[in-house]
Amino acid sequence: MNKPARGLRSDGEATKTRILEAAGELFATTGYAETPNKAIAALAQVDLASLNYHFGNRSGLYQAVLTESYGQVLGLANLKQLTGSELAPASNLRALIEQLVWHANQEPQACQLRVLAREMRAPTSHLQTLFQNDAQP
Template sequence: MDVPPEKPTGNASRGLRADGEATRARILEAAGELFAAGGYADTTSKAIAARAGVDQASINYHFGSRSGLYQALLADAHRRLVSLADLRQLAESRLAPAQKLRTLIEQLVQRATGSTQGWHLKVLVREILAPSPHCQTLFQEEIFPKVFFVRRLISEITAIPEDDPAITRCLLSVMAPCLMLLLGTSGIPGPVQELLRMPGEALSEHLHRYALAGLTAIAQEHAG
């Protein structure tokens, strides 16, 4: 008579989950380092598995495929840059709109000039400079939902309706310098390298003052 296998106890079940989470995190870390160095096209599941110390079946188990793993990496990297929860909290805070903008710019500058960037920012920058087939997914699932809150913030500052085309133009004008700083971390030569060597506080102050002056001018133009 066959004896059915024992079901894991509560502690055993928690232990299995913890082991699974640790394996998933190890795969993410290994893949992040390899994707940051070689890009999506030149990084194989075999290389990732070897670096993580797992078999390739573990990648498929946790992420479905190499594509699923890369999409998870992009999402994780963008959340570390700025998370949707942090943006929502900032948008709903009682800070003055101008101070909300200052806080957002400070965070982005800190991410670009910080000394402990790891692979996360490198993966994002590589994806922007040489988009893979997964770039659209990154925009749809991570970037566009966050843009909603930045548009709302700019609308609060300018008193221009969120759906007005002027808000889109303002969004690009405010965020473009921050994007250039992030791209500069890839080593692109030019003035941006000088900016990255500046104190983060001074750089944040300048970008905030410049953005706020532009938004004020557009608001006045729109009202007139």
């Protein structure tokens, strides 16, 4: 007996976004190693299976949080804008620092900067993946 194909849920992207935001907050506060999946699921108001469904595993979720954080704080578009400007190098550096300070003072972006800072202070293999996939291109 053939079962009818299941349709895609309309709230899938919203769920994925909630998981990313919850994981970002918790990773920023307690770090990757100290953040249990149950806490992420509880904060995002999803079941544990949703984490694996959307991100494959815990490592995939952390990599997605790092990638999202990098994109928001130091994304390629932002860096291209700085490097393509006619400003002197010192002025470009100042603009970069001002951008980082601005992100640190914004409530949603503050966790993204903290996640990146934590990863820089205690690098994991995820940092190398971030550099290879997002920073270098």
